[in-house]
Amino acid sequence: MSDPSRETDVELKARRGRNIALALGLVLFVILIFVVTIIRLGGNVTNNPS
């Protein structure tokens, strides 16, 4: 008899898909914050009169 607490293939596949989507979202978030920082900081450095 199979163990009901074990994940089925469908559940494992769905979880893997969710994990990959979450990982991509986090990487995108890091890239976004980096790009925004560079643009905002860069603009302020360029505008600095000293």
Added chain:
Amino acid sequence: MAMSQALPSARAPARWQDFVQLLKPRVMSLVVFTGLTGLVCAGHPINPVLAAIAILCIAVGAGASASLNMWYDADIDAKMRRTRSRPVPAGRVQGADALALGVVLSLFSVMLMGMALNWLAAGLLAFTIIFYAVVYTIWLKRWTAQNIVIGGLAGALPPVIGWAAATGTVPLNAWLLCAIIFMWTPPHFWALSLYTSEDYEKAGVPMMPLVAGAASTRRQILVYSLLFVPVCLLPAVTGLGGAPYLAVAALGGAIFILLAARLSRSHAGESREQRNDDGLYDVRAGAKDARNLFAFSILYLTLLFATLLGEHLMGVQTLELLR
């Protein structure tokens, strides 16, 4: 909260696509389009990457409020044909997960908008999310037949947010774009509800045809249409639209009023015959006029904003008939 008890427990494992569906991608694309129009019409030089981030924030904010809406409305979504296959009522996603996604994305979109663009745009975005999720979804939708009239403000604000993101200000022309969508919402949704009211009846949502009757709804659609079309002409007076816009607004507006007048003389919304399938365009014979106005309202709004967007991208001379 009684709502959370009504949520079914998850039956099938949630796929990442289910979480995308929580964000209502089709509504998101409309919001991106109107937000972009506001941003471009502002006519202010802006870093293209920051402009893209502003649009991303508007899109994610819209998705967040959609997710919060799907969390709270799971009980009524389960009763309506059009919405019962959504991830939460279908049991593919837990209500708590939809709530968490909505809250996290709301915070993300508002904070990023504030840090990357400005806090006026971020404040307007936060207001829009709260207005849609709390004022419309939790309060107005189940309480009054004026739900979509007042709640329509949430759908009308994205061009103002786009404008604010580009300039840090919200002048009259930005509010004019908001007014166009705001006045468009009642005739658009009431035309739809004339032939989907049995769904709303089952769910206990007080849409206008159920509360005031079909005849009153048809009259109100005509009144709102007569008020809406002049508002659409205003951008040609305030220096926002050019000659092509005036032509599109006037010609489309004439058709809009004609269709609304035809609908007011029809018997749309009065037949109780059952429909054959779940399609939005499959309507009872008497409701064809309602479907025609509903379909044309989408085309008209799209054409208005596309013309404004095209004019500002191509540098077409705007009209200032009042000056």
